Amino acid sequence: MSAVVQRVLPAIPITEVPVVGGGFFPVRRVYCVGRNYLDHIREMKEADERDPPFFFQKPRDAIVLDGAQVSYPPFTSDFQFEVELVVAVGRGGRNIAAYDALDHVWGYAVGIDLTRRDRQRDARDQQLPCEVAKSFDASAPCGNIAPARDARYFKESAITLTVNGNERQRGDIGQMIWSVPEVMAQLSRQVTLGAGDLIYTGTPAGVGPVVPGDLLAAHIDGLPSLTITITSPEV
Ligand code: MN
Numbered sequence: 001m002s003a004v005v006q007r008v009l010p011a012i013p014i015t016e017v018p019v020v021g022g023g024f025f026p027v028r029r030v031y032c033v034g035r036n037y038l039d040h041i042r043e044m045k046e047a048d049e050r051d052p053p054f055f056f057q058k059p060r061d062a063i064v065l066d067g068a069q070v071s072y073p074p075f076t077s078d079f080q081f082e083v084e085l086v087v088a089v090g091r092g093g094r095n096i097a098a099y100d101a102l103d104h105v106w107g108y109a110v111g112i113d114l115t116r117r118d119r120q121r122d123a124r125d126q127q128l129p130c131e132v133a134k135s136f137d138a139s140a141p142c143g144n145i146a147p148a149r150d151a152r153y154f155k156e157s158a159i160t161l162t163v164n165g166n167e168r169q170r171g172d173i174g175q176m177i178w179s180v181p182e183v184m185a186q187l188s189r190q191v192t193l194g195a196g197d198l199i200y201t202g203t204p205a206g207v208g209p210v211v212p213g214d215l216l217a218a219h220i221d222g223l224p225s226l227t228i229t230i231t232s233p234e235v
Helices: 038-043 098-104 117-126 180-190
Strands: 016-018 024-026 030-033 055-058 063-065 069-071 079-081 083-089 105-112 140-142 158-163 166-172 198-200 215-220 226-231
Touching: 016 063, 055 180, 083 158, 083 180, 083 215, 098 105, 098 180, 105 198, 105 215, 105 226, 140 198, 140 226, 180 198
Parallel strands: 030 198, 063 140, 069 226
Antiparallel strands: 016 024, 030 055, 083 105, 083 198, 105 140, 158 166, 158 215, 215 226
């Protein structure tokens, strides 16, 4: 007798990010680099500048798209932005060599690593995981993905973020301590990268808090901009 196995809940929606020119990029996992620009490490008064990068994850359903309204999250009074280059992995692998890593890239996007800065300070002071500071609802805005074949390799490119039209962050991708190939090489020694993974590659200096009503516009030359609005907390 054959039995049809049925889901006990409706299917969980998959997360997809629009692609420049049409189509969607399905998201598998979302990784982030903890520190990758000297001036940001210095403004955070963080550890040794020679330390290797560390990685953390956000849940994939934390992705929100260009134009999203992001409600001010609970459990913080210091909600901050970090503009970042996002790498979209097209071909997975383990122990990827840096010289080979760009062949694993499907495309690039602009992202914002939204952060509960007060909870991050708590986690650091108490030596607890940073998850509460980094991995929460709508914490991973991601702009439309440009295919790598169209986007030149982002070795150097201005990266900026404005709040209500006022520039708050400005850096250059070329200031990354660990380049995109080096980030991929290091991460793929820790986990098996898969097609559909997104990697947020760290933020330059200028991070700061937002309040409801703020309009955030993130930009990297050569990529589609990412704009989000912060709205009142959900009740
Ligand atoms: Mn970040």
